[in-house]
Amino acid sequence: MSIEIKNINKTFGDFVALEDVNLTIPTGQLTALLGPSGGGKSTLLRIIAGLDNADSGTVEIEGVNATSLPPQKRNVGFVFQHYAVFKHMTVAKNVAFGLEIRKRPKAEVKARVAELLELVHLAQFANRLPSQLSGGQRQRLALARALAVEPTVLLLDEPFGALDAKVRKELRDWLRRLHDEVHVTTVFVTHDQEEALEVADEIVVINQGRIEQVGSPDQLYDEPATDFVMSFLGEVTVLDGQLIRPHDIELSVSPVHSAGVEGTVARVLRVGFEVRVTVLTDSGEEVVVVLTRTHARNLGVDVGKHVWLNAAAGAISVSAMRTVSA
């Protein structure tokens, strides 16, 4: 097992940033630490990196107790959102830097730099300065630099956070492919559920200093352990006291089911191929239902129409009252 985190606690003054965190991060996988802002993701990453110390608990990396080792002795590579590459050095020099200070033979450094620039698709920019690269290219340079010294673990803190949506998406796909090639154990922090669901092998959901759930993207989406996980990983609405995904609700214009929630269509909003229907139930609650455009048209859904709502067969739901299980 690559990273074993045991009983980690961390406070800042009176504020509890991490509370009894226990986690095993498997070797060779891409693991996302996902959660809302301020939940403790970066603090946990910094403790793994050795940039911050926990108040109690231990961190083991590849069987070595790293709890009191300084960052440079942990063999971890890290990349942060606003990662400062050396501005006065060319792209190639930036990648070579870590190897040169480790006094690796010149020929080896040259070969490794060429290989890495190829890997991050920056070979044609080897002689440029970082200021002559785009934001996405600079982040790829930062990753190449972190990978140069062959870290056991690669730690990324919102590495694509500052970039625009399109570049972010490209880099996300690229990171997945890169990881499939190099298989270095990678932990990345994100608050973006889509990013985690698309890229990660395993997701650790962190909220208010505690781990809510650990699992594959499918497990988290299909079997959310808590109402928090369910609502953080996708849109939810409340039907009959249950959190449910709006596309998992069947809407009928006649009482086909014996036990349905009755209501009246209050709003209809067309967004691309979807139609978002807000139903005001007879008990005064608003429920959102998502239908395809064709389905909505066939049903003749319009404001004022009386409708019946039921959870679709196989729909996932979590009690809206359920709290975090310890």
Ligand SMILES: Nc1ncnc2c1ncn2[C@@H]1O[C@H](COP(=O)(O)OP(=O)(O)OP(=O)(O)O)[C@@H](O)[C@H]1O
């Ligand atoms: N050096 C510090 N001193 C005081 N409080 C801190 C310090 N570092 C972090 N915190 C607090 O600890 C909490 C967790 O912070 P952390 O950066 O780990 O959250 P996060 O989940 O990574 O959030 P974000 O996505 O916003 O970075 C926050 O409430 C933050 O204000």
